[in-house]
Amino acid sequence: MLFHSTDLNHYVVDVLRKAGLSAEDGKVVADNLVGANLRGVDSHGVTRLSIYVKRLQAGVVNPRPNVQVVEESDATLLIDGDDGMGQVVGKKAIDLGIEKAKQNGAVYIGVKRSTHFGTGAYFVQQGIEKDLITYAMSNAPSTMAPWGGIQPYIGTNPYAFGVPAGKHRPIIFDMATSVVARGKIITAAQEGKDIPEGWAIDKEGNPTTNAQAGLEGSVLPFGGPKGYSISLMIDILSGVLTGAGFGSHINNIYGDFDKPQNVGHFFQLIDISRLMPVEQFKQRMDQMIEEIKSSPKAAGVEEIFLPGEIEYNTEEKRKAEGIFLSKEVYEDLMQVGEQYGVDINPYTTTGSARER
Amino acid sequence: MLFHSTDLNHYVVDVLRKAGLSAEDGKVVADNLVGANLRGVDSHGVTRLSIYVKRLQAGVVNPRPNVQVVEESDATLLIDGDDGMGQVVGKKAIDLGIEKAKQNGAVYIGVKRSTHFGTGAYFVQQGIEKDLITYAMSNAPSTMAPWGGIQPYIGTNPYAFGVPAGKHRPIIFDMATSVVARGKIITAAQEGKDIPEGWAIDKEGNPTTNAQAGLEGSVLPFGGPKGYSISLMIDILSGVLTGAGFGSHINNIYGDFDKPQNVGHFFQLIDISRLMPVEQFKQRMDQMIEEIKSSPKAAGVEEIFLPGEIEYNTEEKRKAEGIFLSKEVYEDLMQVGEQYGVDINPYTTTGSARER
Numbered sequence: 001m002l003f004h005s006t007d008l009n010h011y012v013v014d015v016l017r018k019a020g021l022s023a024e025d026g027k028v029v030a031d032n033l034v035g036a037n038l039r040g041v042d043s044h045g046v047t048r049l050s051i052y053v054k055r056l057q058a059g060v061v062n063p064r065p066n067v068q069v070v071e072e073s074d075a076t077l078l079i080d081g082d083d084g085m086g087q088v089v090g091k092k093a094i095d096l097g098i099e100k101a102k103q104n105g106a107v108y109i110g111v112k113r114s115t116h117f118g119t120g121a122y123f124v125q126q127g128i129e130k131d132l133i134t135y136a137m138s139n140a141p142s143t144m145a146p147w148g149g150i151q152p153y154i155g156t157n158p159y160a161f162g163v164p165a166g167k168h169r170p171i172i173f174d175m176a177t178s179v180v181a182r183g184k185i186i187t188a189a190q191e192g193k194d195i196p197e198g199w200a201i202d203k204e205g206n207p208t209t210n211a212q213a214g215l216e217g218s219v220l221p222f223g224g225p226k227g228y229s230i231s232l233m234i235d236i237l238s239g240v241l242t243g244a245g246f247g248s249h250i251n252n253i254y255g256d257f258d259k260p261q262n263v264g265h266f267f268q269l270i271d272i273s274r275l276m277p278v279e280q281f282k283q284r285m286d287q288m289i290e291e292i293k294s295s296p297k298a299a300g301v302e303e304i305f306l307p308g309e310i311e312y313n314t315e316e317k318r319k320a321e322g323i324f325l326s327k328e329v330y331e332d333l334m335q336v337g338e339q340y341g342v343d344i345n346p347y348t349t350t351g352s353a354r355e356r
Numbered sequence: 357m358l359f360h361s362t363d364l365n366h367y368v369v370d371v372l373r374k375a376g377l378s379a380e381d382g383k384v385v386a387d388n389l390v391g392a393n394l395r396g397v398d399s400h401g402v403t404r405l406s407i408y409v410k411r412l413q414a415g416v417v418n419p420r421p422n423v424q425v426v427e428e429s430d431a432t433l434l435i436d437g438d439d440g441m442g443q444v445v446g447k448k449a450i451d452l453g454i455e456k457a458k459q460n461g462a463v464y465i466g467v468k469r470s471t472h473f474g475t476g477a478y479f480v481q482q483g484i485e486k487d488l489i490t491y492a493m494s495n496a497p498s499t500m501a502p503w504g505g506i507q508p509y510i511g512t513n514p515y516a517f518g519v520p521a522g523k524h525r526p527i528i529f530d531m532a533t534s535v536v537a538r539g540k541i542i543t544a545a546q547e548g549k550d551i552p553e554g555w556a557i558d559k560e561g562n563p564t565t566n567a568q569a570g571l572e573g574s575v576l577p578f579g580g581p582k583g584y585s586i587s588l589m590i591d592i593l594s595g596v597l598t599g600a601g602f603g604s605h606i607n608n609i610y611g612d613f614d615k616p617q618n619v620g621h622f623f624q625l626i627d628i629s630r631l632m633p634v635e636q637f638k639q640r641m642d643q644m645i646e647e648i649k650s651s652p653k654a655a656g657v658e659e660i661f662l663p664g665e666i667e668y669n670t671e672e673k674r675k676a677e678g679i680f681l682s683k684e685v686y687e688d689l690m691q692v693g694e695q696y697g698v699d700i701n702p703y704t705t706t707g708s709a710r711e712r
Contacts, residue, residue: 073461073630075431105429108462110631133597148660149651161589163596171592173585205654223579229529229663230586233517236527240519240640241489241631247644274429275466275597284596288603295505298561304504307585 001330002322002349009034011337011347012049018340019056020063025088032087032118035125037323040314041174043183044119047190047329050336051253052085052116058257061085061115067092077109078242083260086117086138090265094126094136101132101269110242111265116140116253120160121174121311127269128164128172131278135268136160136174139238139245141252141261143182145218147228150205152218153247156182157234162308164272166282168289172308177231178219185211185219190328238264322349357686358678358705365390367693367703368405374696375412376419381444388443388474391481393679396670397530399539400475403546403685406692407609408441408472414613417441417471423448433465434598439616442473442494446621450482450492457488457625466598467621472496472609476516477530477667483625484520484528487634491624492516492530495594495601497608497617499538501574503584506561508574509603512538513590518664520628522638524645528664533587534575541567541575546684594620678705 003011009030016026029052037045055061065084069077077096081089093111100107117123120136127134140155158181162172176182179199188195189211197207200214208214221227239246244264251261272281293304325333334344359367365386372382385408393401411417421440425433433452437445449467456463473479476492483490496511514537518528532538535555544551545567553563556570564570577583595602600620607617628637649660681689690700 071631073627075457075460075462076626076630078631101431104431104460106431106462106464108626133593145654146648146651146660148654148657149648150654151652153648153651161585163592171588173582173589175582175585222582225663226529226531226578226583229517229531232527232663233529236519236641236644237489240644241626241628241637243632246640247647270432270464270597271429272597274432275427275434276599281597284602285592288592288596291603292502292505292509295502295509296507298501298504298506301504304502307581307588 001325001327003325003347004322004349005034005038005319007347007349008037008046008323011333011342011344012046014342015049015053015337015340018342019053021085021088022064025063025085028091029085029087029118032122034323035122036119038315038318039119039121039311040318041119041121041181041311042329043181043187045323046325046333047187048116048118050332053336053339055115055253055257060257060260065089069096074104075107077107079109079111081111081114083113083115086115086263086265087122089114090117090123090136090267091126093265093267094123094269097267097269098127098130098132101271102130105274106270107268109267109269110237111267112242112244112262113260114244114263114265115261116263117265119174120158121162121172121308123267124160124162124172124174125170128162128170131164131272133163133270133272134161135266137234137238137266139235139250139264141250142248143219144178144221144228144231145201147221147225150201150203150218154231154235155250156219157231157238159230159234163285164282165285165289166279168286169312170308171285171289171306172311175222177221177227177234179222180219182215182219185214189215191326234266237266242266357681357683359681359703360678360705361390361394361675363703363705364393364402364679367689367698367700368402370698371405371409371693371696374698375409377441377444378420381419381441384447385441385443385474388478390679391478392475394671394674395475395477395667396674397475397477397537397667398685399537399543402681402689403543404472404474406688409692409695411471411609411613416613416616421445425452430460431463433463435465435467437467437470439469439471442471442619442621443478445470446473446479446492446623447482449621449623450479450625453623453625454483454486454488457627458486461630462626463624465623465625466593467623468598468600468618469616470600470619470621471617472619473621475530476514477518477528477664479623480516480518480528480530481526484518484526487520487628489519489626489628490517491622493590493594493622495591495606495620497606498604499575500534500577500584500587501557503577503581506557506559506574510587510591511606512575513587513594515586515590519641520638521641521645522635524642525668526664527641527645527662528667530664531578533577533583533590535578536575538571538575541570545571547682590622593622598622
């Protein structure tokens with residue numbers, strides 16, 4: 001089924017308002033989810049809406065959180081998310097952080113008592129727009145064994161980073177610290193597809209290509225012990241340091257419906273202008289990008305892409321051509337709306353009666 | 357040849373004083389190099405002394421740099437290293453940063469006009485001792501191709517991070533963003549050994565197991581495009597943002613003897629106490645460490661180690677038993693002293709006439 005991104009965004013907002021969110025907060029979540037679909041990261045797109053709504057309905061996610069600063073110094077913020085949706089809590093944290101970074105030069109922001117924040121790139125984009133170098137990290141329920149172990153302890157803790165450029169598009173990466181995002185394994189399981197070897201081990205510690213067995217076992221870190229170390233770093237910053245859950249003490253978004261997740265996030269913002277005039281920085285970024293793009297290519301490579309470039313290309317294309325959702329994702333999405341009497345049909349390009 | 361670490365440290369200091377450094381600065385470099393040997397990271401140990409001295413003699417490294425703050429905000433510092441030795445410049449930056457982080461809660465520190473800073477763990481340890489979460493990064497001469505390319509553009513830019521724990525030892529990682537540190541390939545080439553496939557490609561872009569061909573070609577990033585993205589991030593922070601060289605614009609420590617390297621570093625320090633009482637944080641770290649150590653092990657794994665734990669174990673052993681240097685490294689080291697009339701023999705355990 002094909003959707004125009006604006007229509008899909010409206011559908012998500014309308015459903016979330018029925019689930020108790022303000023229109024403003026619903027828009028933040030919709031921008032985050034549909035933004036992921038636009039960038040081609042469908043595993044973190046609207047496919048997540050049904051579980052989000054299920055947790056709101058279970059009362060373990062707070063639709064109207066009182067997000068507040070609980071500790072503060074010139075260069076740090078600690079924020080209590082009041083069990084709100086991760087996107088809403090994260091956006092508030094980034095907004096407060098942008099203000100502080102502009103005032104004092106830079107900031108580190110810890111967040112506790114939050115939930116799954118969707119795609120980290122969304123937060124990074126907020127900072128980049130203000131000429132701030134931006135990091136977004138989060139811990140996550142345990143799905144990855146410690147290096148040398150077989151039982152999940154840490155999450156696939158996402159690591160997102162971005163910087164603006166001048167005439168070129170920003171450089172952004174947004175990576176799971178597993179070989180691939182667990183969301184991709186979830187998508188494979190939903191679509192009944194196999195996964196490549198090297199993505200996950202089953203619960204006995206054996207390599208597996210069965211998506212479901214991988215979900216029940218442990219995903220593998222990218223780059224072996226190095227990626228594992230970075231994942232651990234993210235859990236220490238997001239979880240241990242903030243007072244959120246860490247390691248196996250984060251509740252599962254798909255399993256624990258009787259208690260909040262207590263996910264933690266960690267954001268970093270650096271005001272470029274405090275180290276170098278912004279225009280000069282952007283010229284230097286452009287130079288770097290041009291030098292990399294014009295570098296000799298490996299056999300079979302048509303173009304060298306910077307981190308985030310493929311996602312920007314996909315976004316342009318999908319903004320113009322629409323977002324395609326598989327039958328499984330579409331039906332799941334439709335059913336979420338049905339619970340609230342929100343009919344998905346008018347929002348689809350194929351079924352649309354709506355003016356654009 | 358076997359050395360007691362204190363004697364080896366004294367030898368390095370004595371040689372560096374002859375090469376123009378103050379006793380205090382010589383001690384910083386010696387602590388960094390011998391510290392790497394103690395931790396088992398011989399590729400970043402005293403094997404580097406000869407090239408350091410060669411660059412001091414060539415006049416492209418300043419033995420008495422005027423390291424100063426050139427830009428400052430509440431949460432940022434930009435430091436000009438005046439082409440001093442990276443260890444000396446980095447130590448000054450960390451000392452200034454510790455002061456600022458204690459005062460304002462946290463800091464980001466950019467450094468330009470510096471040189472190879474040795475092992476990042478050394479700087480991380482300075483911050484950890486003061487209960488600060490600490491990062492040390494540096495860019496480096498281009499030895500790694502962009503993802504999709506074959507010609508070196510970025511360095512194996514090291515990424516070091518550490519946090520204190522309570523009754524357990526700190527967690528520290530200090531990784532090259534290549535599959536392995538280029539220093540290990542240099543060591544292999546010096547010792548005439550092959551390298552495993554997957555570490556490097558030759559200058560035509562073909563996989564190679566020949567260490568020398570790998571040095572002339574391009575090393576590979578850890579974890580494919582993810583490790584490459586992190587390496588690029590480090591170059592953006594250390595190079596583009598600070599005004600240091602970046603990409604292919606950093607001069608080669610082993611090749612360019614007519615100009616300074618213009619390496620950049622990036623340090624980050626976070627005062628734990630601004631987010632959580634330090635004792636509570638350390639208890640939480642201890643809990644995490646104990647949970648990981650007691651996690652079920654994979655087949656064939658005797659013990660699960662935390663990042664940095666093996667290095668701490670090696671340090672204990674080598675402090676007691678001494679540091680063994682291969683014949684090649686020993687002779688190279690001996691010749692550096694000979695130029696200044698410093699005889700290495702009295703410093704060795706086997707040849708020692710010195711009181712301890």
